[in-house]
Amino acid sequence: MLAFLARSMARPSSLVKPVALRKLPGRYLAHQEGLPALPVPPLQQTLDRYLLALQPIISEEELSHTKQLVEEFRKPGGVGERLQKSLERRARKHENWLSEWWLKTAYLEYRLPVVVHSSPGVVLPKxxxxxxxxxxxxxxxxxxxxxxFKTMIDNETLPVEYLGGKPLCMNQYYQILASCRIPGPKRDSVVNYAKGKKPSTxxxxxxxxxxFELDVYSSDGSPLTTDQIFIQLEKIWNTSLQTNKEPIGILTTNHRNSWAKxxxxxxxxxxxKESVRSIEKSIFTVCLDAPMPRVSDDIYKSRVAAQMLHGGGxxxxSGNRWFDKTLQFIIAEDGSCGLVYEHAPSEGPPLIALVDHVVEYTKKPEMVRSPMVPLPMPKKLRFNITPExxxxxxxxxxNLNIMVQDLDVKVLxxxxxxKNFPKSEKISPDAFIQIALQLAYHRMYGQVCATYESASLRMFRLGRTDxxxxxxxxxxxFVATVDDSGKQDQEKAELLRRATQAHRAYTDLAISGKAIDRHLLGLKLQAIEDLVSMPELFMDTAFAVAMHFNLSTSQVPAKTDxxxxxxxxxxDGYGVCYNPMAEHINFAISAFNSCxxxxxxQLAHYLEKALLDMRLLLQSSPRSKL
Structure with a gap:
């Protein structure tokens, strides 16, 4: 039965299609139940892979000390085995042993501002x-x-996504609309108003x-048309011309503890309270921005990226935002546009699928002009501002202005x-780009660093990332040899291919639930839960180095440019996100000016050179049979 369901749910990957008119009741649930549970990897396997991962980033002396700690941790009947058994018990009881822990530790208990430190932005074409x-x-x-797009979510007619022929968990799509983060003194929470007796309209x-609160559904339950929404937006614009209002939204940019207070x-x-609840319950937010400061074309995209991340100060x-809202579309008068999203409910790919759908939709010609039915005035949300x-x-x-000054963003x-070039060489485009990043960093700093690339665990029920x-x-x-004039290009090209294959192999491990990071986190959190004194393995300098990601990276491919x-x-690190298109690659690189x-x-410059040098190497060396 489930196999039949999976087949009947398989659809072309393009999301731009007429919405199915009939609801498919229970389809989402049946799909979700058919997905496997996230496994707990074998302990010995994770510990062996942990030592391999440490080898490039710590000294031999540190490595030999860590090996002793690993041996101690993995002893039969020892603390590692006890924690592993507790974790396996947890996995039997939970739909996903990791997801709740991950939501809390990675997001809700994270106290730095969501702006810059957590929420990603997206730069859309001008x-x-x-x-x-x-x-x-x-x-x-x-x-x-x-x-x-929301209609597809509501009707459960959203095309199920596949990776390597396997269906993916679609849960995140059901978390991104009508949801909001709420600040708390020690831990935040996320509320979702998409379901329930009175879903948000x-x-x-x-x-x-x-x-302003803008109702986007008419009395018969159908969505307003473009013409109707346009008239409502004009009313909002005309009502909000005076700017002497306090930028209440700027409160959401603060440190989470300060904001909670x-x-x-x-x-x-x-x-x-009523105004705040209205924002929290809304399906999403649209920010109609003032034009950006004029800049030259070469830095324009970088400035837009900064606007999407923090609003410019x-x-x-920046006051034109409510950063706790899961989804905020930003449209400025000068044509720059994009979005910013609060990361707790979802990773990037579901947001990008929504973006691809919406961007295609905006290009469609108007089919019918709507008859103009009088619509109620959108409701202005009022705030009483006390001196406090x-x-x-x-x-x-x-605090925000300091943060804005500190962030350096470069769009390359x-x-x-x-991506067509690495593909023509039978190399994964993602692996090719990641090795280029390794080479760029090594050329800048003469060493390699712990590097994080996000891997989707959506093959599993409620899967997030590893x-x-x-x-x-x-x-x-490869990076240690590439600039050695004593080595032949053929050898360098072979090392490059081997490096990309190793990256591809680790990617396959990660998406199939066999990587090390979430497993190690699980063991550590299990120790806290079981009130076991923290194992030395997690107090080790090498563990701190392994978790200090100077390069934090993510591939978020989109059809949209x-x-x-x-x-x-x-x-002292970099954030690097990229979208490999067929004939070009979009990169966004961030760093802190205070470091x-x-x-x-500079990293962008070295990255460009690395990509060109790697292409040259492959072109000058015929492919050998590894």
């Missing part, structure tokens, strides 16, 4: 409108496109720091070739 009419018309069409629109203070007032558009709240806003502004459009560790013994052998961007995860050792533009 639109050619140059005025308010164009901005509002595009925004209206985009809203209609998101509602079209409105979106939030922000213009000039002022928030300010939040509780804010919602003491009944009016404020208190003088620009004003003080919280001022503090949040100061690599024009020389795209880590592909791109710094391997094979990648290190866009790129996702995010901040570094450590003060003297890092420089986003």
């Amino acid at each position: 639109q050619d409108f140059l005025d308010r009419q164009g901005q509002l018309r595009f925004a209206a069409k985009l809203i209609e496109g998101v509602l079209d 409105h979106i939030t629109v922000v213009h000039n720091f002022q928030f 300010a939040y509780n203070n804010l919602i003491k007032d009944k009016t404020n 208190s003088r620009w558009n 709240i004003k003080n919280d806003i001022e503090k949040a502004k100061q 459009v690599f024009h020389h070739f795209g 880590t592909i560790r791109s710094a391997s013994i094979d990648s290190t052998a 866009c790129v996702m961007c995010f901040g570094p995860v450590v003060p 003297a050792e890092t420089n986003a533009a």
